Amino acid sequence: MKTLVQGCESAEQFGILLKMTRINSEAKQNALRAYLVDGLPAARAYARFCVTQQHFSNALARLNKAADLALQYSDNHKKQS
Secondary structure (H helix, E strand, C coil), rough: CCCCCCCCHHHHHHHHHCCCCCCCCHHHHHHHHHHCCCCCCCCCCCCCCCCHHHHHHHHHHHHHHHHHHHHHHHHHHHHHH
């Protein structure tokens, strides 16, 4: 599921999601931040930080999965409150 939107994520939300993943590569983190927070097109973001398209896509998928799980948790928590 695509939960995250190019250029529409805050730096704070992005940082929290990174903590929920094992994306440790600074280059991948920078490319994802450029895409999700700054709104740079994906191809330019991963090229700028010397990340392959495949590694970028895999990392983005992991971030989307973390975001989806966080939303599910939040929705479930609200229902139980």
